[in-house]
Amino acid sequence: MSTTPGSTPGISRRTMLAAAGAMGALGASAALASPAAAQSAQSARAGKPVIGRARGELLHAMSFNIRYDRVGQTHPGEPDYWPERAPLTTEFLRLEQPTVLGVQEVLFHQLSAVEEGLGRHYKMVGFGRDGGAGGEYSGIFYDARRLTVKWWDQLWLSDTPKVMGSATWGNTVTRIVTWAELHDTVTGRDFVHINSHFDHQSENARRRSAQVVRDQVAEAGLPVVFTADVNAAAESSAPYDTLVTDGGLQDTWLAADKQLTPYAGTFPGYETPDPNGTRIDWILATPGVEVRSAAINTWTKDGRFPSDHAPVQALLKI
Numbered sequence: 001m002s003t004t005p006g007s008t009p010g011i012s013r014r015t016m017l018a019a020a021g022a023m024g025a026l027g028a029s030a031a032l033a034s035p036a037a038a039q040s041a042q043s044a045r046a047g048k049p050v051i052g053r054a055r056g057e058l059l060h061a062m063s064f065n066i067r068y069d070r071v072g073q074t075h076p077g078e079p080d081y082w083p084e085r086a087p088l089t090t091e092f093l094r095l096e097q098p099t100v101l102g103v104q105e106v107l108f109h110q111l112s113a114v115e116e117g118l119g120r121h122y123k124m125v126g127f128g129r130d131g132g133a134g135g136e137y138s139g140i141f142y143d144a145r146r147l148t149v150k151w152w153d154q155l156w157l158s159d160t161p162k163v164m165g166s167a168t169w170g171n172t173v174t175r176i177v178t179w180a181e182l183h184d185t186v187t188g189r190d191f192v193h194i195n196s197h198f199d200h201q202s203e204n205a206r207r208r209s210a211q212v213v214r215d216q217v218a219e220a221g222l223p224v225v226f227t228a229d230v231n232a233a234a235e236s237s238a239p240y241d242t243l244v245t246d247g248g249l250q251d252t253w254l255a256a257d258k259q260l261t262p263y264a265g266t267f268p269g270y271e272t273p274d275p276n277g278t279r280i281d282w283i284l285a286t287p288g289v290e291v292r293s294a295a296i297n298t299w300t301k302d303g304r305f306p307s308d309h310a311p312v313q314a315l316l317k318i
Contacts, residue, residue: 049095050261053097059315059318060313062101063195063229063282067105089110089114089117092306092311093117094118096313101118101227103140104138108133111137118141123149125139126140129174130174146186148182150182154176154179157176169199189223192225194228196213196227197231198230206239214242223288229280229281234253250289252282255291260295263296266281268305270308281311292315294315296313297311297313
């Protein structure tokens with residue numbers, strides 16, 4: 001497919017790496033929540049998962065911006081200090097055990113905290129946005145007891161998507177999209193997981209990035225689960241219009257049969273989650289994917305958050 005300016009790369013271009021390269025406290029709105037949400041809120045405080053490991057044909061998807069480690073810029077006791085957040089990240093993921101997990105911002109040395117929480121049966125695809133182990137990852141973790149990778153690829157969100165580190169849409173920060181075609185040995189079905197982290201400054205870059213994902217979904221020819229920190233408001237932004245309003249994808253938070261937690265903005269920044277905040281972290285799915293439940297998980301331990309973002313979760317049947 002053409003990668004000249006104005007075009008968008010498709011998921012069918014499998015030129016980089018194949019599966020053989022795969023690397024090994026709740027918001028103030030709780031009082032307004034449904035009984036199911038309130039019960040799940042209590043479970044989270046009690047150390048029980050909101051969704052936990054999926055059973056049968058169901059699949060637990062999660063999007064989690066880990067928050068990169070600002071080495072040398074944070075200090076013990078500060079909420080952003082990674083050495084104190086790392087065990088929280090591990091404990092949270094050990095509790096929830098998503099079947100597929102899209103992470104954002106995580107640096108190479110932070111991957112071990114994710115891997116420890118998920119366990120030895122999980123594998124990951126993706127590499128740093130600067131190439132190799134360099135820079136932030138938008139990797140995809142998957143439960144290899146159930147899922148196998150048929151193909152995967154990573155593209156740069158720019159006019160030159162195969163050029164490592166490229167950025168041409170007005171963003172000064174390099175942005176990437178990672179995707180994997182997965183086979184589910186439980187159901188016998190294939191699906192595609194796309195994971196990304198859109199730019200935080202350039203509206204043009206966010207809009208163009210959404211167009212890339214839209215085209216990837218169209219070319220996949222399979223059910224798709226999209227996880228991302230979109231850095232844009234659900235229900236009222238150009239990326240949302242491209243992917244959901246006009247693009248036809250399901251917003252799993254709205255489509256869910258049950259919302260297991262109270263609503264909260266997904267970027268609390270280590271503060272009390274805002275019941276009037278903005279959802280900038282999304283899980284979207286193609287029509288036909290059943291959305292049994294969804295959650296915005298504001299889990300804490302001893303008053304500490306694992307990240308400045310709240311992980312978002314969905315229980316799906318593909």
